[in-house]
Amino acid sequence: MNDESNRQALQEDLAQLPATDPQRRAAIVPMMQSLQAERGYLDDKSIKEVAQVTGLSTTEVEELATFYSLIYRYPAGRHVLRVCDSLCCGLRGADRLLQAAEKYSGVSLGKVSPDGAFSVLPSICLGLCDQAPAALLDGEAVGSLDEAALQALLQRLQQED
Amino acid sequence: MGTMHIDGHEIPFQENDNILKAALAANIEIPYFCYHAALGSLGACRLCAVEIAPEDPNKKPRVVMSCLEPAKDGINVSVSAAAARQVRQTVIEFLMVNHPHDCPVCDEGGECRLQDMTVACGPPYRRYRGRKRTFTNQYLGPLVHHEMNRCITCYRCTRFYQDYALGDDLGAMRLRNEVYFGRFQEGPLTSPFAGNVIEVCPTGVFTDAVFRQHFARVWDLETAPSICPHCSVGCNTLPGARDGTLRRVCNRFHPEINRWFICDRGRYGHQYSEHPDRPLTAQVSGVKVSYREALAAAAEQIKAARDRTGGLGSTREDLESNAILQTLLNKLSGRFATFSDPQLETATTAAVAALQSSGGAPSLSEIEQADAALVVGDLTTHAPMMDLALRQAYRTGAKLAILHSGPSLLTRFAATTLTVAPHEIGAHLLHLNEQAATASTTSNKHENEKKLADIATYLTTAQRPILIGVSETMAAPEITALAQLANALGSRARLAYALPGANAYGTALLTPTNSTTAMLEAIESGQIQTLIVMGNDPLGDTRLGARWREARQCLSTFIVSDCVATATAEAADILLPVAAWTERGGTFVNYEGRAQGFAPVFQRAEPLPNTAEVLADLAHCLELALPDAAAVLSNIFPGYQAPLPGTLGSSLSAFPLTMQTETPIGSAPLGHPGHWQVTLASWYGDDVLASYAPALVELAPPAAALIHPTAALKERIEDKEQVRLRGPAGTVVLSVQLNNDVAADTIALARVTLAQLGVGHGDLLELERIS
Numbered sequence: 001m002n003d004e005s006n007r008q009a010l011q012e013d014l015a016q017l018p019a020t021d022p023q024r025r026a027a028i029v030p031m032m033q034s035l036q037a038e039r040g041y042l043d044d045k046s047i048k049e050v051a052q053v054t055g056l057s058t059t060e061v062e063e064l065a066t067f068y069s070l071i072y073r074y075p076a077g078r079h080v081l082r083v084c085d086s087l088c089c090g091l092r093g094a095d096r097l098l099q100a101a102e103k104y105s106g107v108s109l110g111k112v113s114p115d116g117a118f119s120v121l122p123s124i125c126l127g128l129c130d131q132a133p134a135a136l137l138d139g140e141a142v143g144s145l146d147e148a149a150l151q152a153l154l155q156r157l158q159q160e161d
Numbered sequence: 162m163g164t165m166h167i168d169g170h171e172i173p174f175q176e177n178d179n180i181l182k183a184a185l186a187a188n189i190e191i192p193y194f195c196y197h198a199a200l201g202s203l204g205a206c207r208l209c210a211v212e213i214a215p216e217d218p219n220k221k222p223r224v225v226m227s228c229l230e231p232a233k234d235g236i237n238v239s240v241s242a243a244a245a246r247q248v249r250q251t252v253i254e255f256l257m258v259n260h261p262h263d264c265p266v267c268d269e270g271g272e273c274r275l276q277d278m279t280v281a282c283g284p285p286y287r288r289y290r291g292r293k294r295t296f297t298n299q300y301l302g303p304l305v306h307h308e309m310n311r312c313i314t315c316y317r318c319t320r321f322y323q324d325y326a327l328g329d330d331l332g333a334m335r336l337r338n339e340v341y342f343g344r345f346q347e348g349p350l351t352s353p354f355a356g357n358v359i360e361v362c363p364t365g366v367f368t369d370a371v372f373r374q375h376f377a378r379v380w381d382l383e384t385a386p387s388i389c390p391h392c393s394v395g396c397n398t399l400p401g402a403r404d405g406t407l408r409r410v411c412n413r414f415h416p417e418i419n420r421w422f423i424c425d426r427g428r429y430g431h432q433y434s435e436h437p438d439r440p441l442t443a444q445v446s447g448v449k450v451s452y453r454e455a456l457a458a459a460a461e462q463i464k465a466a467r468d469r470t471g472g473l474g475s476t477r478e479d480l481e482s483n484a485i486l487q488t489l490l491n492k493l494s495g496r497f498a499t500f501s502d503p504q505l506e507t508a509t510t511a512a513v514a515a516l517q518s519s520g521g522a523p524s525l526s527e528i529e530q531a532d533a534a535l536v537v538g539d540l541t542t543h544a545p546m547m548d549l550a551l552r553q554a555y556r557t558g559a560k561l562a563i564l565h566s567g568p569s570l571l572t573r574f575a576a577t578t579l580t581v582a583p584h585e586i587g588a589h590l591l592h593l594n595e596q597a598a599t600a601s602t603t604s605n606k607h608e609n610e611k612k613l614a615d616i617a618t619y620l621t622t623a624q625r626p627i628l629i630g631v632s633e634t635m636a637a638p639e640i641t642a643l644a645q646l647a648n649a650l651g652s653r654a655r656l657a658y659a660l661p662g663a664n665a666y667g668t669a670l671l672t673p674t675n676s677t678t679a680m681l682e683a684i685e686s687g688q689i690q691t692l693i694v695m696g697n698d699p700l701g702d703t704r705l706g707a708r709w710r711e712a713r714q715c716l717s718t719f720i721v722s723d724c725v726a727t728a729t730a731e732a733a734d735i736l737l738p739v740a741a742w743t744e745r746g747g748t749f750v751n752y753e754g755r756a757q758g759f760a761p762v763f764q765r766a767e768p769l770p771n772t773a774e775v776l777a778d779l780a781h782c783l784e785l786a787l788p789d790a791a792a793v794l795s796n797i798f799p800g801y802q803a804p805l806p807g808t809l810g811s812s813l814s815a816f817p818l819t820m821q822t823e824t825p826i827g828s829a830p831l832g833h834p835g836h837w838q839v840t841l842a843s844w845y846g847d848d849v850l851a852s853y854a855p856a857l858v859e860l861a862p863p864a865a866a867l868i869h870p871t872a873a874l875k876e877r878i879e880d881k882e883q884v885r886l887r888g889p890a891g892t893v894v895l896s897v898q899l900n901n902d903v904a905a906d907t908i909a910l911a912r913v914t915l916a917q918l919g920v921g922h923g924d925l926l927e928l929e930r931i932s
């Protein structure tokens with residue numbers, strides 16, 4: 001696909017957005033989501049495309065893309081474990097959990113395992129403070145974690161994959 | 162509007178004041194970071210904590226953020242309360258967790274708000290022993306240096322850059338404790354006001370990259386109140402020098418002009434005074450001589466020439482020098498002029514005459530209050546801070562209309578942009594006059610007609626409309642047409658012109674009618690044999706450079722004084738280098754007619770005289786009794802008192818200028834094939850002095866022939882194609898750059914290209930394709 005048709009596709013996507021979107025710029029988040037669904041993450045070129053289609057500056061797009069933790073600016077694995085390290089989880093051992101996640105998966109924070117299967121990311125509060133320390137595995141909430149539970153979770157994932 | 166109590170003092174406050182603002186106005190120190198008088202309150206830093214006593218004595222006092230808490234009548238505020246102090250101390254301790262502990266090697270040290278606040282409020286020792294968060298810095302161009310580890314997330318930089326100055330390439334990225342202030346990708350900041358982030362950032366994240374190359378600690382800098390010499394706005398500055406060299410220029414607060422900011426031309430243009438080619442030694446016939454020898458040589462020639470002596474002043478020379486030069490020429494019965502281009506002379510004097518009869522131009526703070534504005538020309542590049550003032554008006558909803566021929570950064574914010582060839586500007590202004598008078602709203606109009614109707618509507622329905630003309634790219638009849646429009650709009654409307662040169666207004670007041678043409682003709686006819694040029698560059702003039710270069714051949718002696726190595730200075734028989742603006746005192750009259758004094762900031766190891774001193778010494782050699790500047794000026798301006806540096810300046814009581822003979826606006830000449838109208842494609846660093854400032858010049862757009870895509874299509878010219886341009890003074894080959902901001906039949910060119918071709922704004926040019 002060349003640039004032109006890429007952009008056209010984006011613009012068509014934009015046309016399908018709910019009519020409630022007051023302005024073109026309001027399309028930024030769905031636009032980023034759809035691009036991420038297609039490409040796995042947003043590279044610099046994607047940021048520029050989003051800017052062009054939404055009429056925002058690349059700065060504004062980058063501000064938003066890097067603000068939302070579910071938008072990736074770097075490649076992420078097929079499975080993503082997001083370990084909360086905000087206050088409650090932090091007090092209940094998020095640090096150890098993150099270290100354990102790195103240890104058992106063999107992938108360091110923010111990286112992708114060589115087979116492209118897995119990434120571990122720290123996360124802001126997931127709203128699961130009552131189950132601290134908590135995490136999201138591929139969007140599924142998992143709470144009251146400890147090292148053993150985490151290890152079991154990762155093992156299961158490897159077997160399934 | 163009311164009174165509150167802060168630690169027992171009665172503090173008055175105005176409507177809508179917050180506690181912090183009122184306290185600062187009353188000189189009460191409440192520590193703060195993120196609040197800024199121009200940027201407002203944000204509540205990001207939490208340092209401005211104060212305690213408020215409860216109204217109900219059964220309740221407990223509460224700690225609030227003073228920048229967010231409205232001032233209320235009768236409240237009791239305590240800055241010194243233990244609880245508030247504790248909050249502030251904790252805030253500092255948290256901020257210092259990640260901040261480097263290296264003030265001794267930080268560029269901001271000595272003028273760092275974080276340093277001051279840490280000493281004032283922070284804990285006396287450090288408890289945190291962990292790793293510090295670190296960032297990668299970005300290259301942000303030659304003007305601003307970036308060190309993100311020093312950030313305390315006050316958001317002042319982006320609030321200034323994006324919200325206030327409406328720039329779009331510096332942002333707040335990421336989240337949590339990783340918030341990063343920088344660009345999407347590395348590269349020079351593009352805003353003409355970027356350098357202000359250095360001053361708004363309370364720590365050392367953004368520092369002056371030019372200052373850094375030849376750094377001095379702030380306490381070692383010599384400073385004195387100065388005035389920016391780079392355009393007619395007259396922003397107040399505080400230059401800093403050390404060891405006989407100028408190191409940097411900062412903003413100096415003036416409540417009606419620049420307030421907290423200056424533009425990058427003003428901040429970085431000063432490098433001209435340290436340029437390696439700057440003339441520092443007097444020369445006679447290309448041989449270096451002492452100042453006295455050069456003076457004696459000049460005096461000898463002038464004595465011989467007597468009334469065959471001419472003097473050319475300048476719009477970038479101060480009031481004193483122009484007035485003394487005029488007096489000297491009077492004594493010699495010689496001839497005096499001030500401009501190198503007659504068109505510029507008539508336009509500038511017409512503008513000043515119009516301002517005099519319109520009751521004076523609005524200050525920048527008044528421009529900020531406009532609710533509609535019409536700008537004729539490219540304001541940003543001729544008066545950058547006037548543009549910034551208009552951006553504030555735009556932010557509060559003012560309708561901006563731009564009538565222009567070439568690229569202009571302000572068009573981004575315009576409600577209506579009318580892009581027409583230079584020759585059509587006048588006709589459009591006349592049309593607008595009619596529209597404003599009749600307020601007709603006939604439908605079914607040509608697109609431009611509709612736009613004119615829109616502009617007329619903005620202006621006639623506004624409470625505080627402002628009309629601003631860029632006089633360098635306007636002919637005198639256009640200047641007058643704009644003034645008539647202001648007149649037609651009534652007393653609500655204000656009129657301003659961006660004038661060519663820091664002292665253009667003052668110089669125009671001294672300019673004899675049609676002096677430039679008369680001077681040129683007198684030289685060409687041999688009537689003038691010796692010419693003294695003072696801070697002017699006639700030989701480098703865009704339109705008339707070639708004619709002046711020929712005229713120069715008719716002169717027996719060409720005496721030049723300047724502080725930069727212009728084409729004129731290089732062609733001098735006798736060169737008298739003078740002090741740069743930061744090395745001398747004097748007076749500039751800005752676009753409002755406000756006379757502002759500036760003081761010498763420092764002395765070079767080998768001091769140079771200023772122009773007025775050169776002229777006085779010359780008169781001495783000639784055995785002429787010349788009164789001093791104060792006497793000369795009070796002779797010309799009744800009741801003249803030199804405005805003291807560091808004050809707000811004063812308006813001159815000058816006799817009204819008479820408009821010079823002018824041709825009315827005619828119909829635009831018909832275009833003929835192969836001919837294009839020329840418009841000036843300027844940029845914000847474009848002024849004679851600043852063009853000798855290397856760091857700023859690095860950002861100058863590369864020379865190109867800017868053409869509108871439709872015009873290019875019509876002539877079958879492609880983007881990036883090489884074309885040959887032919888003007889009266891020469892031929893230039895340039896590559897074409899398609900640009901939507903250029904009018905039809907028009908080609909926009911940089912100032913250097915215009916000089917090479919010998920054409921000025923509005924002239925015709927031949928374009929030839931190179932196949």
Ligand code: SF4
Pocket residue numbers: 311312313314315316317318319342361362363364366367
């Ligand atoms: S870079 Fe400076 S101005 Fe910007 S947020 Fe950080 S400390 Fe504040």
Ligand code: SF4
Pocket residue numbers: 389390391392393394395396419423424425426427428544545546547
């Ligand atoms: S606007 Fe003009 S006077 Fe003000 S800082 Fe810029 S160049 Fe200097």
Ligand code: FES
Pocket residue numbers: 084085086087088089090124125126127128129132133134
């Ligand atoms: S702090 Fe971890 S889920 Fe809220």
Ligand code: FES
Pocket residue numbers: 193194195196203204205206207208209226227228229
């Ligand atoms: S100044 Fe009040 S929170 Fe920063």
